[in-house]
Amino acid sequence: MGASQPAPADTTTPAARVVTRFAPSPTGFLHIGGARTALFNLLFARHHGGEFRLRIEDTDRARSTDAAIAAILDGMTWLGLDWDGEVVYQFARAARHAEVAHQLLAAGHAYRCYATPAELEALREAQRAAKQPMRYDGRWRDRTDWPNDQPYVIRLKAPREGQVTIEDRVQGPVTVANAELDDMVLLRSDGTPTYMLAVVVDDHDMGVTHVIRGDDHLNNAFRQLALIRAMGWQEPVYAHIPLIHGSDGAKLSKRHGALGVDAYRDEMGLLPEAVENYLLRLGWGHGDDEIISRAQATEWFDLAGVGRGPARFDMKKLESVNGHYLRSSDDARLVTLIAPRLAAALGRALGAADQDILQRSMAELKKRASNLNDLASGALFYLRSRPIPMDDAAAKLLASAGPDLVLAARDALAAAGDWTAAALEAEARRLAEARQWKLGQVAQPLRAAVTGAAQSPGLFDVLATLGREESLGRIDDALGTMTREGATA
């Protein structure tokens, strides 16, 4: 992975150009909440003609994996969350982070702390017992009697008096007393940077002007600001967006849909533009608009429209949005998308004839599905080889119709001059009228015989698409089964 080393940006003048960033840690896949955060960052940057950067926060060596990095990049690509420039890998910048920590130390804005982990744990335990807030007490803040050969961490000497207010673009002004914040660790005893240090340094060096992230980071912003001010750097604009919750109102977990976006693609069969549209509307609104294209979103997106309360994830609505995009999607694209699913179900690769049938029936099929799985299973009957399997409802339909009716219907169809939907329907209607049947009485058993199910696209379209030979063959198969069973019964 080629890590880039951006040059430190100008520290005094505010950047005229908007730069946003998405900074996931590669400890898992790109989940749905992260995807939304990335989308908001992208849209905001594009709206302002700025840059959208991607930074992988892989400083936690134990938990970061290459597989996770690949999954995140893959997910972002699938959703069209195209970032600008090189991906920045945080771990590769550790030396720069340490440099800043030592700069702070030299300037007196940070200090060495020799408190041991056990000592700190004891402190926390005492605070917990006394029901005091758990904070580092600053015991090494002003000491200079440093023991030799002892490991130490570098802590920020944060202001203890006064308060800090962040003018958050989503949450509004948020104020916290400095007494609430303790002196955070910047550099660990092994010399590696902490997340707090790394984020601030990287955001600065990358020229990030707007930090748009989940509001689980709102508290962190105050500590990061202290660091930024200690360095005398330009403060970014903050926008903390509410997290996405599960249908039960609790934080989104694996139970509810905090799956990788690859699951939405592969397992649920959703279209990327549908996921994007749904995510956009989750926590953001633009009047009564529901279906919003990327171009439109880029034009309309603003931070002011982001809601301040957490939104619940609703799979039903996502499916509905997906159904919309499915219906307006190009038929050839859909054929390509369901081909692997069909091949797996059929146990064979699809041929040109299969593709042709799918292409011709797609316009009708896609109206009956809200995801690619349903679209594929709805298309399967077209490609099955005789005799096709019959589901319970179809079998019941045929049984109650009886062989005489089916045979009469078969003969009526066979008599059609042209094997077209219109001609076939005319024959069926003529038969029904002659026998005083409703059209459904003829159509339903035929549907069962030809599709193996009680529901399908319009019967006469199906017959026309399947062709004369295949259609009559399937009806004969059903007839054969019926008479055989009738004989044994």
Added chain:
RNA sequence: GGUCCCUUCGUCUAGCGGUCUAGGACGUCGCCCUUUCACGGCGAAAACACGGGUUCGAUUCCCGUAGGGAUCACCA
């Protein structure tokens, strides 16, 4: 527990002091279309958490209460 944040139909949201008999979407229910299932069309039920203020007037502003959430590491 400390700190911080949030609160309009079941859900996502519109609303930014009078336009609200609170609008749209998903879901639910009913009707229409119809050979089935869908799609599509029409319609219905469904919300301003509660209590105080401010104001001539609060869904909109302020304060409490309740409920929900986030965060308190040498993790990110």
